[in-house]
Amino acid sequence: TLDRWLCEVSRLYTVLRRIYYKTTLSIDLEGLGQDREHQLGLSEINPTGFHQYRLAMEMFVDLAFSIGAKPILVTQARLVHDSNTPAQKERLDYHHVRLTHEALLEVFERFDAIVRDVANKKGAILINASEQLSGKDWAFYDQVHFDLEGRGSEAMSQLMAEHIKEVLVSANGKEMSP
DSSP: OHHHHHHHHOHHHHHHHHHHHHHHHTEETTEEOOOTTOOBOGGGOOTHHHHHHHHHHHHHHHHHHHTTOOOEEEOOOOSOOTTOOHHHHHHSOHHHHTBOHHHHHHHHHHHHHHHHHHHHHHTOEEEOHHHHHTTOGGGBSSSSSBOTTSHHHHHHHHHHHHHHHHHHHHHHTSOOOO
């Protein structure tokens, strides 16, 4: 009760308390930190996350259809690719995700497979951005964020525009002007 009261009345106390807990419990931006040297392999990946991801995709598609919208699912473009060079691998933050390179590849491939499968089974539009942009060094700052110059964002925008134009043309039955 004293801790709660001090947190409510003293900003200084809450700042010092947070610093204390961050240093003694190894709390990072993602919560309670684990052993940073241990990276999970394929056999240590929890399958529950994949089930939850599939459920979220299916719920999104069902919701979109229920309001009369045509859902569009997009696979995630990323630097992570089976052709990554040692220099590219240095840019990947394995400690943040706590996965080996092989496990990270497998996780992304499973997520892509889920997106493709849900789109196929439920009749959603699929844009396979991971197939088009993944592994492109020029497009990414780190494993999933586009570069700071905007080349990755521009490439993604172009890819999305091309696919959405196809959707609009097929819906309207005629070519649209730019």
